Amino acid sequence: MARLNSPQELHRFQEELLSRRPSTASFVSICAGTGCLAAGAKEVIAAFKEEMEKSGIAAKIQSKETGCPGFCERGPVVVIYPEEICYLQVAPQDVPEIVAETLMNRKVVDRLLYVDPATKKRVQRESEIPFYKKQVRNLIGNNIRIDPRNIEDYIALGGYTALAKALFQMTPEEVLQEVKRSQLRGRGGGGFPTGRKWEESRNAPGDVKYVIVNADEGDPGAFMDRALLEGNPHSVLEGLIIGAYVVGAHQGFVYVRQEYPLAVENITIAIRQAEEYGLLGENILGSGFHFRVKVHQGAGAFVSGESSALMTAIEGKVGEPRPKYIHTAIKGVWDRPSVLNNVETWANIPLIINKGASWFTQFGTDGSKGTKIFSLVGKINNTGLVEVPMGVTLREIIYEIGGGIPRGKEFKAVQTGGPSGGCLPAELLDLKVGFDELTQAGSMMGSGGMIVMDEDTCMVDVARYFLDFLSEESCGKCVPCREGIRQMLKLLTAITEGKAKEGDLQLLVDLAEVACDASLCALGRTAPNPFLSTLKYFASEYEAHIKERRCPALSCKALVSYYIDPERCQACLRCLRSCPAQAISGAKDTIHVIDQDKCTRCGTCLEVCPPRFAAVRKVSGEPVPPPLPEEKRIIVREREGK
Amino acid sequence: MRSVVLEIDGREVGAKEGMTILDAARSVGIQIPTLCHHEKLEPYGACRICTVEVESRGRSRLVASCVYPVEEGISVRTRSEKIDRLRKMILQLLLAHAPDSPVLKELAQEYGAKEDIFDKEPSFCIHCGLCVRYCAEVKKLNAVGFVGRGTKREIAFVPEVASKVCWDCKECFPLCPTSALQAAYMLVEAFAGSGPGVD
Amino acid sequence: MELERVDGIIERHGADPSSLIQVLLDIQKENQWLPPEVLRRVSERLQVPMARVRHVATFYKAFSLVPRGRHEIHVCMGTACHVRGAPRVLNAVQEVTGIGPGETDMELTFTLKTVNCVGCCALGPVVEIDGVTYGKMTPSKAAEVIRNYK
Numbered sequence: 001m002a003r004l005n006s007p008q009e010l011h012r013f014q015e016e017l018l019s020r021r022p023s024t025a026s027f028v029s030i031c032a033g034t035g036c037l038a039a040g041a042k043e044v045i046a047a048f049k050e051e052m053e054k055s056g057i058a059a060k061i062q063s064k065e066t067g068c069p070g071f072c073e074r075g076p077v078v079v080i081y082p083e084e085i086c087y088l089q090v091a092p093q094d095v096p097e098i099v100a101e102t103l104m105n106r107k108v109v110d111r112l113l114y115v116d117p118a119t120k121k122r123v124q125r126e127s128e129i130p131f132y133k134k135q136v137r138n139l140i141g142n143n144i145r146i147d148p149r150n151i152e153d154y155i156a157l158g159g160y161t162a163l164a165k166a167l168f169q170m171t172p173e174e175v176l177q178e179v180k181r182s183q184l185r186g187r188g189g190g191g192f193p194t195g196r197k198w199e200e201s202r203n204a205p206g207d208v209k210y211v212i213v214n215a216d217e218g219d220p221g222a223f224m225d226r227a228l229l230e231g232n233p234h235s236v237l238e239g240l241i242i243g244a245y246v247v248g249a250h251q252g253f254v255y256v257r258q259e260y261p262l263a264v265e266n267i268t269i270a271i272r273q274a275e276e277y278g279l280l281g282e283n284i285l286g287s288g289f290h291f292r293v294k295v296h297q298g299a300g301a302f303v304s305g306e307s308s309a310l311m312t313a314i315e316g317k318v319g320e321p322r323p324k325y326i327h328t329a330i331k332g333v334w335d336r337p338s339v340l341n342n343v344e345t346w347a348n349i350p351l352i353i354n355k356g357a358s359w360f361t362q363f364g365t366d367g368s369k370g371t372k373i374f375s376l377v378g379k380i381n382n383t384g385l386v387e388v389p390m391g392v393t394l395r396e397i398i399y400e401i402g403g404g405i406p407r408g409k410e411f412k413a414v415q416t417g418g419p420s421g422g423c424l425p426a427e428l429l430d431l432k433v434g435f436d437e438l439t440q441a442g443s444m445m446g447s448g449g450m451i452v453m454d455e456d457t458c459m460v461d462v463a464r465y466f467l468d469f470l471s472e473e474s475c476g477k478c479v480p481c482r483e484g485i486r487q488m489l490k491l492l493t494a495i496t497e498g499k500a501k502e503g504d505l506q507l508l509v510d511l512a513e514v515a516c517d518a519s520l521c522a523l524g525r526t527a528p529n530p531f532l533s534t535l536k537y538f539a540s541e542y543e544a545h546i547k548e549r550r551c552p553a554l555s556c557k558a559l560v561s562y563y564i565d566p567e568r569c570q571a572c573l574r575c576l577r578s579c580p581a582q583a584i585s586g587a588k589d590t591i592h593v594i595d596q597d598k599c600t601r602c603g604t605c606l607e608v609c610p611p612r613f614a615a616v617r618k619v620s621g622e623p624v625p626p627p628l629p630e631e632k633r634i635i636v637r638e639r640e641g642k
Numbered sequence: 643m644r645s646v647v648l649e650i651d652g653r654e655v656g657a658k659e660g661m662t663i664l665d666a667a668r669s670v671g672i673q674i675p676t677l678c679h680h681e682k683l684e685p686y687g688a689c690r691i692c693t694v695e696v697e698s699r700g701r702s703r704l705v706a707s708c709v710y711p712v713e714e715g716i717s718v719r720t721r722s723e724k725i726d727r728l729r730k731m732i733l734q735l736l737l738a739h740a741p742d743s744p745v746l747k748e749l750a751q752e753y754g755a756k757e758d759i760f761d762k763e764p765s766f767c768i769h770c771g772l773c774v775r776y777c778a779e780v781k782k783l784n785a786v787g788f789v790g791r792g793t794k795r796e797i798a799f800v801p802e803v804a805s806k807v808c809w810d811c812k813e814c815f816p817l818c819p820t821s822a823l824q825a826a827y828m829l830v831e832a833f834a835g836s837g838p839g840v841d
Numbered sequence: 842m843e844l845e846r847v848d849g850i851i852e853r854h855g856a857d858p859s860s861l862i863q864v865l866l867d868i869q870k871e872n873q874w875l876p877p878e879v880l881r882r883v884s885e886r887l888q889v890p891m892a893r894v895r896h897v898a899t900f901y902k903a904f905s906l907v908p909r910g911r912h913e914i915h916v917c918m919g920t921a922c923h924v925r926g927a928p929r930v931l932n933a934v935q936e937v938t939g940i941g942p943g944e945t946d947m948e949l950t951f952t953l954k955t956v957n958c959v960g961c962c963a964l965g966p967v968v969e970i971d972g973v974t975y976g977k978m979t980p981s982k983a984a985e986v987i988r989n990y991k
Binding site for chain 2: 519
């Protein structure tokens with residue numbers, strides 16, 4: 001492959017690629033993102049290769065291992081082009097049929113299609129599936145068409161056109177103005193105006209500047225950056241190079257968490273390929289601009305995803321945050337101007353340059369322009385990645401795209417913004433999603449994690465969970481965070497164990513104030529948010545735990561007791577045999593009874609009791625009903641037909 | 643060095659660009675409590691007890707005065723109900739670790755901090771970092787350092803270095819506000835030759 | 842681990858002090874843990890004080906300063922998995938293995954770690970053993986899977 005030495009050569013190469021791949025060409029995309037791989041995509045991919053060889057069509061039809069399209073609940077996902085036929089939950093044993101019917105005869109295998117739960121009709125085209133239809137997939141839409149390890153797929157779809165435009169048709173100042181006009185705000189959590197950050201670095205004194213991709217994605221439940229970096233690494237790289245051009249940086253870093261080995265691999269390959277094709281490195285596309293990128297792995301620390309901590313980690317030191325009174329855009333890595341942006345922020349740049357700021361601003365609200373990818377997880381039917389314009393309501397995301405709560409349970413809360421965010425109750429389902437709207441409601445956008453919770457989730461436990469998370473992830477340097485979280489966790493744990501004392505809640509509120517006001521970094525300053533938001537919207541749950549030693553959600557182990565309803569028990573022996581504490585007595589035809597002294601509340605009996613009996617019950621705040629006397633426990637069964 | 647004029651507690655204070663609010667305040671005799679600050683060391687910004695209120699361009703924020711650079715025209719308050727409340731809680735959190743520390747007891751009296759708000763914690767280190775930073779920045783020996791993270795963070799001597807240099811030095815000992823340092827040293831002396839990560 | 846291999850890794854990163862974390866990651870990957878003599882070598886060759894090497898090695902979760910078990914069990918405790926019942930799964934795992942998070946059993950069979958989100962939230966609760974992902978875990982299913990590894 002010859003280097004591309006000018007925008008004209010890039011354009012010619014694009015045309016050549018397109019002529020080799022007419023839009024009518026048939027190919028098979030199989031999602032090879034981490035989620036689908038965990039669900040068995042590797043075997044599906046191997047099955048396709050084998051089957052296509054056997055049938056002799058491997059020469060005419062290509063199979064592609066692609067990036068994550070986001071419909072993770074139904075993986076492994078396979079899409080067949082040009083018809084865009086989407087098959088879900090594909091197993092290796094389905095592959096011969098798919099090859100024979102669809103690839104060779106263009107016939108659809110109905111049983112693998114999506115079934116609309118409302119109309120009960122099967123949906124054939126990927127874009128017609130309600131989960132996708134209501135999204136605006138500007139960023140993630142291409143993932144299913146691209147093999148992330150092949151730069152030509154990206155170029156064929158118009159990749160690197162924005163870079164060529166920026167380098168040859170615009171000055172750095174013009175590119176900056178376009179980004180400012182787009183009103184793009186950082187997608188990592190801070191929501192800081194991207195253009196302003198770039199401008200600060202551009203104007204800062206110094207010859208050596210840096211641009212950095214923050215791919216640390218530490219918020220539990222958020223995986224959109226993983227999908228973008230694994231699935232379309234060039235989109236991020238292209239944005240980064242454009243940013244470097246504006247700021248005047250010649251060295252960039254991609255900081256990826258080591259927990260994402262596939263993302264590390266794919267971005268490393270992408271960097272190498274971009275260099276081979278003349279799109280990165282010395283004299284990019286013949287423009288005279290040079291820029292190199294290095295991959296730096298994280299080593300398992302949430303706090304190191306904070307921008308100043310990340311820069312300290314790049315310097316090889318312990319990733320502790322620094323007080324940020326002087327913006328890192330002015331004094332960052334090695335005290336040099338450093339622009340750090342999130343993966344998703346960088347991925348937006350090529351779109352803004354290609355299609356213009358006015359195109360971008362047509363999406364979103366006044367304060368939050370563009371689209372945002374949310375990771376919709378937890379108690380939700382359609383778990384996955386959802387890309388929508390800012391301003392869409394929580395209700396639309398959770399019900400229309402997410403398909404609502406499974407098993408007929410009731411929605412209770414949605415947690416946004418990770419450990420720095422808050423829980424929003426049902427009354428706020430019509431809230432429009434945007435930076436300022438979420439912050440005003442007591443939560444925040446964060447990186448876009450949206451964790452749905454139902455009636456079985458205890459909100460006090462949620463607050464405790466996040467403080468537990470942060471107690472380990474705090475760097476430990478400053479007192480308000482390290483000690484504040486330490487004590488808040490103790491107090492909340494006591495509440496979930498029914499050991500709360502008078503004044504504990506007030507002390508929690510006082511500690512929250514100190515952490516919010518005096519912590520060194522944003523981790524500490526936002527650590528109390530889950531507690532404060534759950535106290536605001538679910539105060540009754542706190543009261544029940546503290547005053548009645550009752551967990552309304554029947555979740556807190558220490559406050560819940562299990563018993564077997566004698567009216568429903570059919571003495572099938574299943575729970576008796578599974579109980580790890582051997583706490584259940586009974587026999588075939590003798591009602592099972594849980595010995596409360598031995599019971600460890602592990603929940604196994606509830607799990608294994610057949611749904612048609614559903615005899616295991618939980619109570620909280622009251623004693624279990626006394627067990628039947630032994631004589632009454634024998635089940636007399638009616639024998640039929642004798 | 644450009645000169646900068648700012649207001650602290652209603653007084654006009656002349657300072658130089660590059661100074662911190664703490665430096666500027668001390669230069670005119672205004673007291674701000676500190677625990678992790680030392681003139682021979684780079685400011686650390688970890689104890690947060692030096693937190694003050696800064697008003698600049700109509701916006702008010704709470705900042706650590708030991709690291710916040712002076713700016714022309716800002717207005718600083720070193721005491722207020724809010725600030726006093728913050729300092730009191732910080733002290734109470736630290737008293738749970740080191741109730742007998744003289745410097746903490748003195749500050750506790752001034753701010754009304756009580757030692758029994760929180761249960762006693764096992765470690766008496768308050769993480770001021772003076773020992774670690776002094777050994778790194780002044781002695782350049784790095785005989786003692788931090789290990790771990792979050793609520794599990796601790797100080798620990800590096801036995802192979804400490805065994806060679808500490809006996810004749812001990813310059814960090816008087817810096818420790820709680821004598822946790824001395825305890826850590828005793829520990830490494832007694833257990834020289836065991837533990838993970840060290841020989 | 843032979844010091845030659847350590848030196849090789851250090852060279853690959855240009856023996857630059859700022860590559861400390863990357864060097865330790867490569868060693869951890871190859872050796873599964875960071876023995877004391879390896880840390881000393883890294884400190885010498887990268888010219889980084891031992892105190893700092895040790896802080897880095899104990900600050901980041903990826904590193905282990907003790908040998909690990911033959912099978913590494915990771916139980917995801919991310920929010921999505923938590924909400925779907927991960928704590929009960931963890932309890933079951935602890936019961937079957939006899940160890941708690943961060944621990945390795947005496948026979949070096951298992952090392953148990955909790956991790957904060959592996960990005961497979963649709964399959965939650967998730968347990969990873971030796972890199973193989975087990976999704977939609979329940980306490981009894983997790984116990985069974987682990988018993989198969991014994």
